[in-house]
Amino acid sequence: MTTFLVFLHILVCFALIVIVLLQPGKGASIGASFGAGGANTVFGAAGAGSFLGKMTGAAAVIFMLTSLTLSYFSGRPDTTTIMPEVVAPTQQVIPTPDQPLPPGTVPTQDLPPAEPPAPVQN
Helix, strand or coil, X not given: CHXXXXXXXXXXXXXXXXXXXXXXXXXXXXXXXCCCCCCCCCCCCCCCHHHHHHHHHHHHHHHHHHHHHHHHHHHCCCCCCCXXXXXXXXXXXXXXXXXXXXXXXXXXXXXXXXXXXXXXXX
């Protein structure tokens, strides 16, 4: 569902951009840029104003609805996870004085008492 909404949202985004760019400006419309004699002859005698205005409104409403729906879905907690249900316990090793702990291991609470360092003889 979310994938479809994202696809629809992106499609409406591009459509809204194209529709807004096709609307006539103050000086001339899209017909003048293609070399037509009259400013409103590309879209017929009625002109492009009312048709493109309605299309812009419809695309804007669809854009807002998809935005709100996607934000609602992104705020909900996911029902699936990639994390395992049970985490494997870490390996616990009792270190000996001649062997250090390997990386990634956690020492147990029952460590042997630390031996005092040997006196240095000169």
